[in-house]
Amino acid sequence: MxxxxxxxxxxxxxxxxxxxxxxxxxxxxxxxxxxxxxxxxxxxxxxxxxxxxxxxxxxxxxxxxxxxxxxxxxxxxxxxxxxxxxxxxxxxxxxxxxxxxxxxxxxxxxxxxxxxxxxxxxxxxxxxxxxxxxxxxxGFDTAVEIATEAIDRLKTTGESHHRCMIAEVMGRHVGWIALHAGMATSAHAILIPEQNATIDEICDWVGKPFQRGRPPLIVVAEGFVPEGMTRAHSARGLDAFSRPRLGGIGEFLAPTIEERTGIETRSTTLGHIQRGGVxxxxxxxxxxxxxxxxxxxxxxxxxxxxxxxxxxxxxxxxxxxxIGQLKTVPQSRYDEALTLFG
Incomplete structure (x- = not known):
């Protein structure tokens, strides 16, 4: 006792x-x-x-x-x-x-x-x-399920308007939610903190499905850093641990993709709904x-x-x-998804 x-x-x-x-x-x-x-x-x-x-x-x-x-x-x-x-x-x-x-x-x-x-x-x-x-x-399984359902909804409106849709999910240092939700929803690009990608590569992944008549879908983790940037996108100051409040990488990417490809592009940040609910x-x-x-x-x-x-x-x-070492997405897991890009 x-x-x-x-x-x-x-x-x-x-x-x-x-x-x-x-x-x-x-x-x-x-x-x-x-x-x-x-x-x-x-x-x-x-x-x-x-x-x-x-x-x-x-x-x-x-x-x-x-x-x-x-x-x-x-x-x-x-x-x-x-x-x-x-x-x-x-x-x-x-x-x-x-x-x-x-x-x-x-x-x-x-x-x-x-x-x-x-x-x-x-x-x-x-x-x-x-x-x-x-x-x-x-908590991870629930977050992936919530993200998957939300992205499925984004895909239908993307199909109606022939738009490229970007779904920004949680993932400060690792891309597990983005990887699983992206693969589950047949995303044409999955962008995670562990992997670099240039804007040219991203635009290529967007352009290929659009040419086939498919509305492109991108799933991006909030901590993704495009090649050429030195740190994750943050425009909301610091949190209680003096860490940058991440969020907004989707909104950062959308106008750039639209300008370079000519494809109307919209971004949605799923945010805290991923860890709320039952x-x-x-x-x-x-x-x-x-x-x-x-x-x-x-x-x-x-x-x-x-x-x-x-x-x-x-x-x-x-x-x-x-403690001390995060469990990141290994190269082999990302390579599996990379086969499906574009």
Whole structure:
């Protein structure tokens, strides 16, 4: 029996509530645990703002998008925060351990705290599918499904007006969403951060299908950098981590393509709708399995570990494997898609 805290931190993601539910049910039914839900990520730790979680409070939440605990991009080390203050806060709330659900930034903080003796188990979360220690992250499948449905809709209006349509999807550093959604929708070009492409190449990929009577379709990740540019397109300042707020590469490309090819071109940015709404069945299952595995790892006192998926199995890996190196789209996967361009 243990008293375990759960927090969700960073960007929201379909499947978070399924993890929370699985943790609570596994812990209560299997180990008679008590659970405390820390509100708004690490901010809940710092401010000791939390709610009790029992089986009634997680009933029916697996199908809900977002997170019932709220989230933020707060770090416990902001404004003079220290490991000692985090430890004191956890002791004040009588917590024996933490289950931390988040992406690379969140897991980096978890690793730092774990190294100082805080009992932590990590659960990977990101729609971008860019955590290197796991084959897949929940939220990715949902994001691809949402993007695919939206792009299918764009294609029909493109066909009606004989236009080139550009769909801009999420992907700051990696192009997994663009690759999967682009292949699913038979895109004539898929532009991702891992690969360079010149404007001439892009216009060639656009021109070929148009000559065959097909409305060209481009899927571009927000972090794509055209050859000749030194960094990803950004015109909206910096975020909470002093990173450029990406977005708008589609709008940047559209007039250039139209000018060079003479093909009317329109761009749509899908933005946050990709990580909103209900999780797919696949993401609900994966999130549930990861949640149960996290509680089991805690009771095995396998601290400093992250639960991950390898092939179809749930495994444990050191938190150090989850941070520092992003899982990018390999050349072989891009080459498969490249065969279909134009």
């Amino acid at each position: 243990a008293r375990i805290g759960i927090l969700t931190s960073g960007g929201d993601c379909p499947g978070l509530n399924a993890v929370i539910r699985a943790c609570v049910l596994r812990g209560i039914r299997g180990h008679k645990d008590e659970f405390l839900g820390l509100l708004d990520g690490w901010r809940g730790v710092v401010e000791q703002n939390a709610i009790e979680l029992d089986w009634k409070s997680v009933r029916g939440i697996a199908k809900l998008g977002g997170t019932i605990l709220g989230t933020s991009r707060t770090s416990p080390f902001d404004d003079g925060g220290t490991v000692q203050k985090v430890v004191a806060s956890l002791r004040s709330m009588r917590l024996d351990a933490l289950i931390v659900i988040g992406g690379e930034g969140t897991l980096t903080v978890a690793k730092m705290l774990s190294d100082e003796g805080v009992r932590i188990i990590g659960v990977p979360k990101t729609v971008d599918n860019d955590i290197s220690a796991t084959d897949y992250t929940f 999780p797919s069945a696949s993401d609900r299952v994966l999130a549930t399995r990861l949640g149960m595995a996290a509680v089991d790892a805690a009771h095995d006192e396998d601290w400093g570990q992250m639960v991950a998926v390898r092939s179809t199995e749930i495994v444990r890996v050191d938190l150090s494997e989850a």
